[in-house]
Amino acid sequence: MRRVTVADGVELEVLDFGGRGPALVFLAGLGNTGHVFDELAPRLTSQRHVWALTRRGFGASSWPEQGYDTATLGADVIHALDGLGIERATLAGHSIAGGELTWVGLHFPQRVEKLIYLDAAYAHAEVDDLLKDLPSPPVPEPAPEDQASRAAVSAAVAREVGGRFPEEEIEQAHVFDATTGRLLGERRWPGALRRIREGRASLDFSSLRVPVLSLYVAYEGTRREEAFTGLELMSPAEQEKVRAVFPRLSQLLLAPQEAIRKLPGSKVVGLEGAEHYLWLTHPEQVVREMTDFLGP
Template sequence: MPQHSRLASFVVGAFCIGHLYAQGLSQWKDPSTHSTRFVTVDKNVQVEVLDWGGLGRSIILLAGGGFTAHVFDDFAPKLAASWHVYGITRRGFGTSGYSATQTPAERLGEDVVAVIDALKMNRPVLVGHSIADAEMSSVAKNHPDRIAGMVYLDAAYSYAFDNGKGANVNEMQALRAPKPPPPGPTDLASFTALRKYYERVNGFRFPEAELRQQWVSSSSGSVSKQRDFPGGASGFCPVALSSELRRNVR
């Protein structure tokens, strides 16, 4: 075989292998048992809603600040024996849409009610982690007849109990323990390695789907950089949300 033909065959073969490898990376599928839909909650804004199915009253899981509904991928199926389990990715994060607002806590609460209406839920229970207390408390204040109850998971800030006179979010954040070292090159070699990093520094593993929401995957399958969600730099951050709630309880 002429040399140029052998070279051409090698190039074509290498291209095919690389193409198949890239296809394999792009075809990663979330192993969690949910279906996914997008619900319109505002003009030009749709939010991601995960549905794990289940029996009984509807329950809506709301993630903490900066996370998406995929953070519940491992936890939600455990509830499906007794509840019909949903999760909402709040606007400005993950694949949900975004538009700014002057009243973020109230707007997020209205987004939750819009999902309840769209999916025709009959008085679901809201379960929220951390800053999700913002939209839960907003729903309880403005639409108490639309829900059956609320569960706060490490989400009850001091201003909810002290008539707005306790520590604010900035003061509470100043009490945080030192941050762990950032992930190094070995930790970013793959999403499996990144999961192990978080298990090492936090004591638990995030679902891979949540990490893929938070981090960009490179063409080689390694982890590239963290995503910059519009909600993180807007009013949908702990300080802004908590400031609004603090004003409302005075």
């Protein structure tokens, strides 16, 4: 672990997993740190020198009050590469990190070898705009027993995402009481989630000019739309309002995959039965697809 300066007063946590060959840099999803890749990253070190970044506002990285828009977060990635002496890298990002991947690919293609989206190729800004005036699901309160200890938090997360997080991810993404071990909260700047959502940019996947691998969850029926809207937590009346936009929502969710399919040297793979943290539910398939795509 080390830190790299990306802006005045802003440092990012960097994890160096070692390895040989060109750089492969992982970017975590919203709320996670680079440690979420602690078990996936070492499996790729025979092909690449593997790194992971924790974005500003989370974990051990700096917590500034500004700089959570897509462009600044993307620029943080470029500055991190500069600080590490990496001229060109393959970037692999999960979930919300797809915005940073696409922004870097569009604005700094000379710094990118390839892009790998881990259930991350989504038109988030357009989806947010479609859903902004619709009901939002209530935020469920965690059960007290799920906050009693590190082990309890780890088990609760595993039930929610379909696989157990690395131990250090649980440690770095949460704050625990030093005496009782009970969960006190998330380890992040309080405004980070809201600022990132507000700062999402509209990005044109079809304008990418680097090879792309997109691995995504292949949902059945309307499960994808239901997952994005939190439909199951809403009242019947609210569900009716939300379901009315499902045809347009489906188009928005699938459009980036269709755009990527048309890019030279690119590949799109839907993983049936997977969950959002693809490498936890389908580790062998994810490693195989990434290994093949990275090449020798």
